[in-house]
Amino acid sequence: AQKVTQAQTEISVVEKEDVTLDCVYETRDTTYYLFWYKQPPSGELVFLIRRNSFDEQNEISGRYSWNFQKSTSSFNFTITASQVVDSAVYFCALDFGNEKLTFGTGTRLTIIP
Amino acid sequence: DAGVTQSPTHLIKTRGQQVTLRCSPKSGHDTVSWYQQALGQGPQFIFQYYEEEERQRGNFPDRFSGHQFPNYSSELNVNALLLGDSALYLCASSLDVLSAYEQYFGPGTRLTVT
Numbered sequence: 001a002q003k004v005t006q007a008q009t010e011i012s013v014v015e016k017e018d019v020t021l022d023c024v025y026e027t028r029d030t031t032y033y034l035f036w037y038k039q040p041p042s043g044e045l046v047f048l049i050r051r052n053s054f055d056e057q058n059e060i061s062g063r064y065s066w067n068f069q070k071s072t073s074s075f076n077f078t079i080t081a082s083q084v085v086d087s088a089v090y091f092c093a094l095d096f097g098n099e100k101l102t103f104g105t106g107t108r109l110t111i112i113p
Numbered sequence: 114d115a116g117v118t119q120s121p122t123h124l125i126k127t128r129g130q131q132v133t134l135r136c137s138p139k140s141g142h143d144t145v146s147w148y149q150q151a152l153g154q155g156p157q158f159i160f161q162y163y164e165e166e167e168r169q170r171g172n173f174p175d176r177f178s179g180h181q182f183p184n185y186s187s188e189l190n191v192n193a194l195l196l197g198d199s200a201l202y203l204c205a206s207s208l209d210v211l212s213a214y215e216q217y218f219g220p221g222t223r224l225t226v227t
Contacts, residue, residue: 042220043220043221044218045203047218099144099146099161099169099207100169100171101146101156101216102158103155103156103157104155105154106153106155
């Protein structure tokens, strides 16, 4: 069975600080997809990134970057120079290409002005 | 381009009642998935509809049922409501393309069972 663990329940940082959200997953499959979603107070899940299990290249998109390490089954998310608008709940999720996402319990990120 | 829409936004029901939630997928999408998100938890997969049929199902009892219409919109029905059914119900749509996909989520329907 697959499982996604986000050990950090809540994180608070002061604006402009960098912050890393951790995600550890478990699966016996060799082909899978990892995701990060952002959930602002409005409730709608916003897609941030998808990464397949064969692509271990790190990715950077503006202030966001992702570090995928298959050896440690981790897919961590870093926000550089955080802003108040980054405050939200962030979810890591796992999928096997069948659009049936398994989510972690989420990390609530609060950016203090 | 309209995204995924859901109705109603909020709903209050009494234990034992039945409820129907509705979802319109993003334009061009043909697959609809439903998720239940309890307070403080991550979303949990309920089921998925494609070509008007349930294609996959998560670990939810038969009280949870659904339907997909020819225009790809979908309904989620929950019978004999329990207090534990109180949650945010999220609908997600995608295009059934083998090579790549991305699910778009709606704003959700918050169901409260009293």
